[in-house]
Amino acid sequence: MIWPIALLLGEFGLRGALAASGSGYSAEDVRATLTRLREQNREFVPRPNSDLPWNPAESERAERVVQPYLGYDIVGGLQLLEDQIRSFKDAPGQRSFRIAIFGGSVAQIFADEGVPRLEQLLRELPRFHGVQIHWLSFGRGGFRQPQLQAFLAYLFALGVAPDVVINLDGFNEVALGKQNASLGSHPSFPSVPHWAQLLARGADRPQVIALAASIRDDQTALDEFAAWALDRGVERSALVGTLAVRRANSLRARCLAGFDRYTEALRSGQARRALIGPALPADFEDPIGASVAIWAAASRNMRALCEARNILYFHVLQPTLHDPGAKPIHADEERDGAIDADWLAGVRAGYPLMREAGAKLAADGETFFDASRIFEHVTEPLYYDNCHLNERGNQLLAEAFGAQLVEALDRR
Amino acid sequence: MSTPPTSTTTAPPSAGRRFFERWLFWPLSLLLLALAVELGHRAQRIVTGRPYLDARAAERVAKLAEENVKIEFARPSTKGAPPGSDSELLPHPYAAFLSRAHVRTLEQAVAAMRDATRTELDVVIVGGVGAQMFAGASRERLIETLPTLPGWQGRKVAFWSFADTYVKEPQQLELVLYLTALGAVPDLVIDVSGRNELLVGSANALADMHPAYPARAQWQPLVFGGATDRASLDLLVTAWRNQREIAAVAARAKAGWIHCSLWAGDAIDRIEHLALERSLVLTSYQRRSEAAQRELVLRGPSPPITPSQRIATSANIWFQSTRDLAALCSAHGIRFVVALEPFEEPHHAAKKGSESNGEKPGSGRKVLMQAAKRLTELDAIWIDAAELAEEKQTPRELAAALVDEIVRRLAAN
Secondary structure (H helix, E strand, O other), X not given: OHHHHHHHHHHHHHHHHHHHOOOOOOHHHHHHHXXXXXXXXXXXXXXXXXXXXXXXXXXXXXXXXXXXXXXXXXXXXXXXXXXXXXXXXXXXXOOEEEEEEEEOHHHHHHHHHOHHHHHHHHOOOHHHOOOEEEEEEEEOOOOOOOHHHHHHHXXXXXXXXXXXXXXXXXXXXXXXXXXXXXXXXXXXXXXXXXXXXXXXXXXXXXXXXXXXXXXXXXHHHHHHXXXXXXXXXXXXXXXXXXXXXXXXXXXXXXXXHHHHHHHHHHHOHHHHHHHHOOOOOHHHXXXXXXXXXXXXXXXXXXXXXXXXXXXXXXXXXXXXXXOOOOOOOOHHHHHHOOOOHHHHHHHHHHHHHHHHHHHHHHHOOOEXXXXXXXXXXXXXXXXXXXXXXXXXXXXXXXXXXXHHHHHHHHOO | OOOOOOOOOOOOOOHHXXXXXXXXXXXXXXXXXXHHHHHHHHHHHHHOOOOOOHHHHHHHHHHHHHXXXXXXXXXXXXXXOOOOOXXXXXXXXXXXXXXXXXXXXXHHHHHHHOOOOOOOEEEEEEEOHHHHHHHHHHHHHHHHHHHHOOOOOOOOEEEEEOOOOOOOOOHHHHHHHHHHHOOOOOOEEEEEEOHHHHHHHHHHHHOOOOOOOOOHHHHHHHHOOOOOOHHHHHHHHHHHHHHHHHHHHHHHXXXXXXXXXXXXXXXXXXXXXXXXXXXXXXXXXXXXXXXXHHHHHOOOOOOOOOHHHHHHHHHHHHHHHHHHHHHHHHHHOOEEEEEEOOOOXXXXXXXXXXXXXXXXXXXXXXXXXXXXXXXXXXXXXXXXHHHHHOOOOOHHHHHHHHHHHHHXXXXXX
């Protein structure tokens, strides 16, 4: 008899304490948290914090694979490229204008959410009357210089030469460049968490498989536990619901820690030489400065390749949330914008350097647009995590550089 | 007449008897039973002509364990090149692969070329087999003649050769892009190419790979085992667990369980079953991995199909990447020369009779020459090394003639 009474007291006591602390207990929130933790953990490589449900087909398209000139690509990207090559020639009597967008995931999302607004602005130019505009999206999660220049050269080799190249970059260069250096890899090499997993001689070593096995055990444990908890509706009890979320969080933390160990194991042994890239020369000791130098040099290279083919090269330094002074941070952005310490250090030290280097690129004749301050007076939430813009943010970004793009096209 | 009720009660067993039953009788009975079963099993094995011998069972378990625990999942990295050797190919994110020696060269070249105090004339040599021969045979003559050119007088020549047997465009372009992005800007880039672009590119297409992708034989071993998607990892993990279980069974045998014929027979069956199961799992993994590569990683975009398409695509890749290399060098103030190397057609695969590629002798070179002539319109210096080769007997003579022609053309431009 004593146990049911104790449990009831615990249940109501906890609800009372939570209500008194101002947070209150919400069964819906607990259910949503358990579902989110389960969904985030379905893939072997842990997904970042996101409320988007896991989609097996999408997950397959997002699978990363080795690519000889880009380090890696995603399955969906390779399929998309195949379609883009196939549809590159105009049908008889058709007049098309092709605009390619390069960059990381921000550019990838911009191609979906910012392009409609950009096209509206371009349509105001008489030259686009009756002309079909084809948008080619070459943005990929984690891509950064010198991957973008390598991508452009590869596309040219395949005969894919658009009329305009828009390069929307900046964040990955400094955030992932700094992270690479912290993980012992050269800032010019692809992002370690994206690339290390794919090195053939790393993944199938027995000691690495042992780590993978342990991660899969934790992932299965979390999946089964969350399914069990959700099936039984544990969120109806504040006591059990809170304990269930705590347990799920702990399993998630174990998966993340396991994946860190897995990445670390891949960085050692035979794959190490292929992973770390060249040794850092003495003047590259500052990895953020090195990342910015590579960013600028690779942009010059892209411009040279484009100009030799009479292609307009348009370079945009993307805005980012944690660049001090870039935007008044909204409470929602504060909540959802947690950022890795290396990324933050990269952004804080790298953005001022990129603005300076960008001004030099512009002075040397590059069509460069510094978008890093376009939201400095915008208070509404525009970021849904630490770097990605929502639809409104993408529209504002399109409007911000659209006018200069129109002007640059008008001059040609 | 009635009889008085009687009760039949037995006296409780004594403490000594209880102890005997609990601690001696039953354990001894079980032991004797196990012994009887063991002896019975051994007798049955003798009768059926398969006598059980401890030593033989131990040997069998040890052999099975050795066969199945020593298996490595990782495949060799490069055909023929021992791990750690200079010629071992390592995956490179932008140039597809670099030999271990060239990884070192790259590191040294970047450090040297970024040193503003140096006065050396930095010469980078890129390309495939022709470039490799040229780099070996032309060194002295280049050292002798390049510093005679206006603007380069008196400068010591520093060589940075990245030429490798199977390298082809766009690998050269990607490498020079990478060097310049790192701030390493040479004075001269010599590209000796054409052969691999056409022949290896066509061979790729015949093997259902895009000609723009790296040479199949070199690329395939580097990406094998790269199937790290969740389902493939699950297969690897299953195989790995299976291997651990075999090791555990072998360890128990070593601990003395081998003397039990019943357990040992079962252990052998179990190991054989696990080995079979794992072999099936690894085959699935391998097939999955190869299928993934064939479709995506290994193949690249859809390759051209007909012989003329294969030649045209391969030649166009050479032309597009070479013109980009020329433009890149021009933007950095780097002098650039491309030499179209001599080679014979049809390629080696057809010669060996393994498969005819359907190409007419000389057709590829003709297309490549047409493409090269377009380089002239773009102000790039190109040399037909095949023309020079006609009168030369040895690689050294050809290299010397090519150096003289390079120097003559550089002086004239």
